[in-house]
Amino acid sequence: MTWTVDGDHLAADEVVAVLRGRIAGGRLETWLSGEPERRIAFVTNNDRAMVMLLDEPDDPGEHATDPGAEGTSDGFLLSNGQNDTYQNSDTVPLDRALAIVEHLVGHGSWPEDAHRVSDR
Secondary structure, eight states: OOEEETTEEEOHHHHHHHHHHHHHTTOOEEEEEOSSSOEEEEEEOSSEEEEEEESSTTOOOEEEOOTTOOSEEEEEEOTTSOEEEEEGGGSEEHHHHHHHHHHHHHHSSOOTTOOEEEOO
């Protein structure tokens, strides 16, 4: 499967570096587009990240979770300026999120050990 970010093709072994570069540049929200109409949403506050996989444009998708996490975190800055707060159980630590996205790009599916919930 081919994935792109801002129209640029992206290989699985490049995704972590690309996302880290965007984060360093203050771009905390990234949308990856796949074929035929799949999308990965990634938004971080530099500590935790929301990772979503959507199968088509109107699909509410699934998102990665951290079932044992407690509390909330804010600072999830979207490209439209909105600053979101999420339950920590609905996000994952940043390094884990990057590994999940790398696996999604490389394999087109969630890692077997990734906790997720359907938002459908």
